[in-house]
Amino acid sequence: MHFRKLSAALFLVYAAPKPAMADDWAGARGDARGGTGLASSTDVGSVATNVATAALTEQYDMTAGGVAGPDSTWLGRVAAVDSRTSVVALGASYNYLSDDLPPPAAALPGWALLDEALTNTTLHQGLTLGLAYPFLDRRVAIGVTGRFDWRASEQEGDSDGFNFSASMAARPYEPLTLALSVQNVLDLGYADTRRLVDLGVRYDIGSYFAVEGQLRTEWMGNPLEESLAEHFGADVGVTEWLRLGAGWSHEDGQHRVGGGLSLVSEKAELDYSLVGEVDSSPARLWHGLDLRVHF
Numbered sequence: 001m002h003f004r005k006l007s008a009a010l011f012l013v014y015a016a017p018k019p020a021m022a023d024d025w026a027g028a029r030g031d032a033r034g035g036t037g038l039a040s041s042t043d044v045g046s047v048a049t050n051v052a053t054a055a056l057t058e059q060y061d062m063t064a065g066g067v068a069g070p071d072s073t074w075l076g077r078v079a080a081v082d083s084r085t086s087v088v089a090l091g092a093s094y095n096y097l098s099d100d101l102p103p104p105a106a107a108l109p110g111w112a113l114l115d116e117a118l119t120n121t122t123l124h125q126g127l128t129l130g131l132a133y134p135f136l137d138r139r140v141a142i143g144v145t146g147r148f149d150w151r152a153s154e155q156e157g158d159s160d161g162f163n164f165s166a167s168m169a170a171r172p173y174e175p176l177t178l179a180l181s182v183q184n185v186l187d188l189g190y191a192d193t194r195r196l197v198d199l200g201v202r203y204d205i206g207s208y209f210a211v212e213g214q215l216r217t218e219w220m221g222n223p224l225e226e227s228l229a230e231h232f233g234a235d236v237g238v239t240e241w242l243r244l245g246a247g248w249s250h251e252d253g254q255h256r257v258g259g260g261l262s263l264v265s266e267k268a269e270l271d272y273s274l275v276g277e278v279d280s281s282p283a284r285l286w287h288g289l290d291l292r293v294h295f
Contacts, residue, residue, distance in 0.1 A: 025067055025075060028288035032260025032273035033233020034247025036212040038200030039169070039179040044292055047081045047091035049198065051130035052143035052167035053179045054081045055089035065271070065290030072100040072121070073286075089132040091145070097124040122153040124192050132167070143167045147184075149192050161190030177202040182219060195219035208237030216251065227252055241265065245273070255279075260288070268293050 027045015233247025
């Protein structure tokens with residue numbers, strides 16, 4: 001019987017790509033423009049982190065969709081925001097993610113058969129519920145979001161965790177939106193959550209063009225020492241019913257570029273995105289699709 005040692009398995013783990021968490025996906029529209037969305041007040045796909053921004057605009061929207069990509073990744077999400085019924089805005093989302101990534105070193109078996117494919121199919125699920133209060137005629141808003149996550153892993157077993165996030169948004173004048181989010185304030189060590197600080201800026205130039213940028217770093221870390229992530233994208237309205245998006249991001253040493261299109265109507269919108277890692281071989285591509293409904 002042939003065996004391989006743990007050291008070989010460890011090499012595979014460290015060489016493997018990092019997992020794409022469910023809260024990394026900003027929805028098809030946000031992903032197309034570089035993974036932004038924090039400063040976009042009408043982007044329901046990002047409501048898990050931007051509930052304060054959503055409170056700046058009166059709306060009652062729902063979206064459902066998902067993304068498919070490498071590492072056997074399948075993610076589905078349903079999200080909704082209501083900032084029209086009352087002065088307090090409410091946002092909620094549910095994520096279901098399935099992937100197959102090498103487990104961390106602590107979860108690896110000491111020995112494995114040489115010809116055995118080591119799999120680690122993992123199901124991640126998460127619920128978020130956020131509240132935000134706007135004031136100064138919807139020029140400023142503050143929000144808080146609670147989240148509960150649970151996972152079932154082939155190699156790591158089952159686990160769950162609770163955390164909360166805080167957000168703030170401001171629109172000092174109509175075209176400009178600023179947003180700040182502190183994600184997962186509690187240091188609980190749950191595998192599926194990262195403690196992050198995001199700063200977003202969006203500028204809408206008329207009804208048919210907008211640019212958005214977002215910076216991300218580790219919470220309680222030094223931005224000059226920790227990994228600083230940059231996201232940038234733009235929306236372009238071609239006609240009243242067709243919009244295009246494009247963007248770029250750099251995070252954890254990886255560069256990604258993306259693009260997408262949106263079919264727009266008064267009551268519903270259909271968004272598609274395609275994102276790929278630069279210089280990856282074989283190509284690593286993510287396809288996203290969302291349907292959003294306006295009530």
